Amino acid sequence: MKKHNYSAGPCILPQEVFEKAAQAVLNFNDSGLSILEISHRSKDFVAVMEEARALALELLGLTGKGYQALFLQGGASLEFLRVPYNLLKENGQAAYLDTGTWANAAIKEAKPFGETLVVASSKPENYNHIPKNYTVPATADYFHCTSNNTIFGTQIKEFPALDIPVVCDMSSDIFSRQLDFTKFDLIYAGAQKNMGPAGTTLIVVKESILGTTGRNIPNILNYQQHIEKESMYNTPPVFAVYTSLLTLQWLKNLGGIPAIEKINEAKATLLYTEIDRNPLFRGTAAKEDRSNMNATFLLNDEAHAPVFDGLWKAAGISGLPGHRSVGGYRASMYNALPLESVQVLVDVMKDLETKV
Amino acid sequence: MKKHNYSAGPCILPQEVFEKAAQAVLNFNDSGLSILEISHRSKDFVAVMEEARALALELLGLTGKGYQALFLQGGASLEFLRVPYNLLKENGQAAYLDTGTWANAAIKEAKPFGETLVVASSKPENYNHIPKNYTVPATADYFHCTSNNTIFGTQIKEFPALDIPVVCDMSSDIFSRQLDFTKFDLIYAGAQKNMGPAGTTLIVVKESILGTTGRNIPNILNYQQHIEKESMYNTPPVFAVYTSLLTLQWLKNLGGIPAIEKINEAKATLLYTEIDRNPLFRGTAAKEDRSNMNATFLLNDEAHAPVFDGLWKAAGISGLPGHRSVGGYRASMYNALPLESVQVLVDVMKDLETKV
Known part of the structure; x- marks a missing residue:
């Protein structure tokens, strides 16, 4: 019987992606080797990583606009930590919009790094709506929001126009709707909704916002390190990146x-x-x-x-x-x-x- | 032509693992769904995670001895950071054995957390041997070593017997040789050598060594959080864990x-x-x-x-x-x-x- 998979993530991916991914596990690029056994530094996989990074920017309309795309491990939950490490100054302030469980988890992880100001929260109404008409201090190091709230079924339709860096967790709606993505300075998304299988996170970051905190950032958490190493600072999650590329290619062929x-x-x-x-x-x-x-x-x-x-x-x-x-x-x-x-x-x- | 894959990692896995993994990408457990699209909280995947965690302990002879096994994201490079966060006390001291590139990277990541004492190093001889006859202070919070050095081709044959926690990066030789694994308090290993594809890290930790630093540990880096959530604090890398389970099953059937x-x-x-x-x-x-x-x-x-x-x-x-x-x-x-x-x-x- 035909299945109708409404799973909230990991979730359904295109059937052609499953077929190509399964084929690559047996024989990648007709190399006689599995995608699971090739070196991440092999010519074939470096090409996969480069195409995935470029295609993510292309689909978002961010090519040539000062952004870098990374495919890292750790899920959005690790970005909850990477964001304050990279953007929140010592004794600085970060502004967060609290629209649900994941926004809350991001706030909790940032708290030990400085002042986390919750500019608005819909928690009293069990997160049944997106707060509006809130004020973000112009002095905050960044503003953080969650574009779509999987648990409560809400989605931000209008994003604030701010003069400080805007950070957005787009895990559950990236690549699903047109937005002016140049309004964002840092976008991150766990792959396991619209982009691929669980196991990799897309990070799209405007390079100019980095390197300003004066903070000692651990290498593995430092976006600049990952950019310098072209998303290969450490061994990338090869199969998850490849399957994400297949999904992005499917989207491009469909019309983006x-x-x-x-x-x-x-x-x-x-x-x-x-x-x-x-x-x-x-x-x-x-x-x-x-x-x-x-x-x-x-x-x-x-x-x-x-x-x-x-x-x-x-x-x-x-x-x-x-x-x-x-x-x-x-x-x-x-x-x-x-x-x-x-x-x-x-x-x-x-x-x-x-x-x- | 038959291929002979000497890749240093990601590397060759058993052919039957490739075949079963490819099949699961098309149709997992005869569910009509791909392993890539099922919820990580589905009964079928929870069973995979539980079996993988239990089998890892069983193969290492650590079942029922106070250890927990976790399958997380981030690679050994993230454990370089998790280790000091979880084990190095404020103003404490950690002892490291420097046997190569990866040991060095682990030392660098720990440095901002306290005193990192390098008890011995073979760097002057370009890491062509394993230092011996070094002394580890009994007051150090832990001793860290790298069991096998992929780049320099050396391997620790005798591990020191110490009264402080012993931490070992076994990324490149776990499950390859018999050791008394109870000598170790924390073992971690990126999957991509003897255990599975790139994209998950096995962590085996003696619970009793945790929770003693007084340090504020970010949730995503806190081993105790991951243990409490049974390795599902956040979405696990489903496919990498499943393929690791297949490889561990292969090893068990072979005789362990x-x-x-x-x-x-x-x-x-x-x-x-x-x-x-x-x-x-x-x-x-x-x-x-x-x-x-x-x-x-x-x-x-x-x-x-x-x-x-x-x-x-x-x-x-x-x-x-x-x-x-x-x-x-x-x-x-x-x-x-x-x-x-x-x-x-x-x-x-x-x-x-x-x-x-």
């Missing part, structure tokens, strides 16, 4: 971010329209802040859960339960999820109306 | 470390015997410290290099050049390299005698 944005909007519209129409369900996020990546919703009557759960499982859907910290349902509609899969879920929701 | 040690000794004896016999070559490491993993050697007459290079390439050998920092040749004979591949190299070395 403008093309995928249209598909993502169609999917989100289809599902949110049904959530709003169907009297059995309600969405949890403020409508104007709804995420096009993760739609979070509840049954109005919990007693319908066994029937609903049976229906979507029978339809081949997986990964629909909400995050263990909030419950309910979460439909993650990342780039590689086809519109057809969303139609299957919508059909199940309509079907539930006839069953209860 | 005692069985692979015999094979590794046979391979090393075959090659070193030829290096010593053949008048065209000489080894670079002190005989008593020679690594069974990486044999480093030189041509006595550099003029023979073009002929030799042509011969081994024609024989299907790859990855034989020495590290870019030292030159010469390096034959890396990790667990998965078959004895037959070493015989091919030895035959080429003999063949060179008839050609020059």
Whole structure:
């Protein structure tokens, strides 16, 4: 039976990526060797790393604009630490927007490095919206935000225009929508949503913001070290980088971010329209802040859960339960999820109306 | 043509591991989903992580002895930083043995955290041997050493018996030879030699040594955090952990470390015997410290290099050049390299005698 994978991450990737990645595990570039056994300094893999770094910048419209792309290990959780180490001055101040669990984790990791000012938080309302009309001090070393909140189903639609470096954790919506990416000075994203498998993190950084803290930065945490070594300061996660490259190539062939944005909007519209129409369900996020990546919703009557759960499982859907910290349902509609899969879920929701 | 992959890491893994890993990229556990798209919190992957952690301890003879195994991201280079963060007290002292490039990198990363005492170094002799008869202060917070030096072809054969925590970077020879692993309190190893693909690091730590520094440890660097979260504090590198599990299962089925040690000794004896016999070559490491993993050697007459290079390439050998920092040749004979591949190299070395 056809599967409809709504997993929140790691998540569905294009079928052609799975096929090419599996082939490379057996025989990479017709070398007779597996992608898992070649040296990261081999000509073939250096070419992979260079293409992945260049293509990430190209898709974001940042080629030739003073940015560098890195593919490192550690996940976004390590960037929570790398960011203050690289950008927060001794006795400095960092401004954070608190929009959910991951924003909070980033704040916690920065705290020992200086003053972390939370400019706004939607925590009192269980993060059901994105705060607006907050003020960011012009003296802060940087402003940090999380573009999309997987757990609460919210997404920042308008980013503040600031004269200080803007840092954004785009783990769960990078490459999914058009933005003026030059507004950001540092973007990071764990690969395991729209870019590839778990195991690598994309970091896109404007070089000019680095080297100003006066802080002693450990080598492995120092963005400048990684830039100098062309993302090979230490052994990179070869397979995760290669599979990310395959996914970026797929996106480019599809027409890049403008093309995928249209598909993502169609999917989100289809599902949110049904959530709003169907009297059995309600969405949890403020409508104007709804995420096009993760739609979070509840049954109005919990007693319908066994029937609903049976229906979507029978339809081949997986990964629909909400995050263990909030419950309910979460439909993650990342780039590689086809519109057809969303139609299957919508059909199940309509079907539930006839069953209860 | 059959390939003989002498790459120093990432390196050859068992053929059955490549086949099973490729299959899992297409269809994991017959779930209809790729290993790359399943949630790391799915029942199937939690089982992979638990088995990998348990099997690592079992193969090392450390089950039930107060140790925890973790599979994290970041490579050994991140452990260079995690170690002082977790073990070096404020105003404390750490003792390091300097046996090569990686030991040196570990020392550099620890320096800002306290006094790093280098108890001995073979740097003046270009790291051609392992220092002996050094003294480690009983007051040091820990002693750190590198069991095998890939670049210089040396390997520690006897480890000091100490009353302070012993930390060992075993990246390039873990699971290759029998040792009393209870002598160590913290072992770490990048996967990409004897354990799996690049992208995960095995950390084996005696829990009782943790939590004593009084230092504020960032969450992502805190071993205790990772232990509490059962190696899922953040999204693990799913594919790298799964492929490591496959490799550990292969090793267990082969008979574990005692069985692979015999094979590794046979391979090393075959090659070193030829290096010593053949008048065209000489080894670079002190005989008593020679690594069974990486044999480093030189041509006595550099003029023979073009002929030799042509011969081994024609024989299907790859990855034989020495590290870019030292030159010469390096034959890396990790667990998965078959004895037959070493015989091919030895035959080429003999063949060179008839050609020059």
